[in-house]
Amino acid sequence: MKDVAKQAGVSQTTVSFVLNHVENANIPAETQSRVWAVIEELGYRPNAMARNLRSNRTHTFGFISDVVATTPFAGQIIQGAQDAAWQQNYLLLVVNTGGDQAVKQAAVDTLLERRVDGILYATMYHRAVFPPPQVREVPTVLLDCYVEDRSLPSVVPDEVNGGYVATIALLQKGHKRIGLINNLQPVPAMVGRQTGYRQALAEFGIAFDETLVTKQSSDPPGGYAGLQKLMALPTPPTALFCFNDRMAMGAYRYAHENNLRIPTDLAVVGFDNQELIAPYLEPPLTTMALPHYAMGQWAVQHLLALIEKPEDQNGHSPVQQLCVCPLIERSSI
Amino acid sequence: MKDVAKQAGVSQTTVSFVLNHVENANIPAETQSRVWAVIEELGYRPNAMARNLRSNRTHTFGFISDVVATTPFAGQIIQGAQDAAWQQNYLLLVVNTGGDQAVKQAAVDTLLERRVDGILYATMYHRAVFPPPQVREVPTVLLDCYVEDRSLPSVVPDEVNGGYVATIALLQKGHKRIGLINNLQPVPAMVGRQTGYRQALAEFGIAFDETLVTKQSSDPPGGYAGLQKLMALPTPPTALFCFNDRMAMGAYRYAHENNLRIPTDLAVVGFDNQELIAPYLEPPLTTMALPHYAMGQWAVQHLLALIEKPEDQNGHSPVQQLCVCPLIERSSI
DNA sequence: CTATTCTACTAATACGATTTACTAATTGCT
């Protein structure tokens, strides 16, 4: 910067002013273009560290997650966050902890040392978390997770609505007996989707039949076993809502092996819209998409809002945002 | 730091010395523990920006990629890089360009402004790239990609060996007619794997039969069509090597529909070890894994080497590292 | 007993920006 100043015949202060487009610095256009020309000529690149040190802003967010970056499930979370951040001239410092509590702690410490302007704390699937307390030293938003006492802002999929929409789609095709192959673990997705399922049934005046829901491991074998069990019922279902696409994959297998035609004999809707599975099943699977990209975006935008106008926050309890899961229609219902 | 110094009754310099475990500073153990105690007490956290500014090292690498973070294909690349970096006290600043050249340019500029110690330039799949020339201002390694003139170090999968190993696995089971459903685009993976396939055949004294290789789109329909074509041959193959698991998925479908039992009537080996597909096909698919994690690790380690001892590099042309693809044995051969 | 080395520190500077407070020259207004 000193060199630029010398070469342009101005002070270093002036260079800083033109570089930052300072409004009331009264630098005439002519001088400005002279400075810019020298900047170009010397290939000057401002030093972000010095700038950050002085202005006490890094334009960087920490992105902490268990294993998000790794999995085929939630890469879009990062993508959404990154895109939104990039648009506002922010960058993401990502660290995957692998679920290790000590690493989580160390990660938060490192990020705070580096003076990130905020923290995104993400998980691979929707669940409760217990982040290290230091995250509260800086604006933080939870991504695809939440704390029990809701003392931090969070964004998660609207599981209830997801279950509702999926079931409604089946009901609208005239189905009256709809099986639900749910997850074993009582995670929010499992509980929420079943709630939505019941809401939809109620809306169509159909009584909830406990025998139509079965809990299985959340993989293809689970889906296979689930459908097997449901088809053994006195009045088997004509439609099926699976907790996820992998289970739907197993259900498909059972259907094929037992000459059940999809969607004629059995309509199927999945969940997750797994890009490697759903479109390629035979027939292509109708399923609910998780709004990973949108959640990532929302998290960054909210973080920015918290930073720009913290006063908006005053008095309100931290936002707990729900993102809707869109129905992806293919050919299985 | 000043506050710590005051409270501990020493100079700021001394605090800095104990903080950094400076060897020949002759700070007696007693003073050191006094300082540490105050650090603890005040909850002092060093300011990385100031430190970086002074020492001109950020302990940060830029990770630029087209869409790596996003895809279910290569998330492990990031994971490997991140783990290796974390171990050496480095963090990753990731930016996904979405393949846009202007964004790529801007990304490099931003990272250089932030004075990253090095750049990792990654792609979703093995191919040639043309990174912005400024990456050369700082140590850079190409990840899962390379430049035509080999003027930058790179690490990519050993495609030839991969094709070779896959084919050998089939040959060792006694197969003599092995079909190859390859990709349409002449990418390194397509060319390399076919080369390996031919090498393996040659080693077993089997003549290359052009009619046994077909090029198809790299998705399940492509695999389906490919197998269909091969089975129409006068002497159809008894084994099949697919360019990837998704094509193998399509081949499976054709096999099932035509009462070809796997592996009895037809042995199949895929490529990619796609975690959502390969283990869940019926029977589980034997396939080649891409060494994404290992490549990410290697890239970071090489970057560190370039930084620590740049002199090792003198005279040598940039390393072009190949990583072997391990065979993942399941039940399809 | 003096000269040297060692121990345990500290003062001051530099890293590369941003920002505040100031000034000299010009312009505007009555």
Next chain:
DNA sequence: AGCAATTAGTAAATCGTATTAGTAGAATAG
């Protein structure tokens, strides 16, 4: 013409650390 306001800048302080060059006193060597 005389004073205020505006224009076009600049000097200097500051952000929080690392590091160099030193220093006062104690220990050791000759």
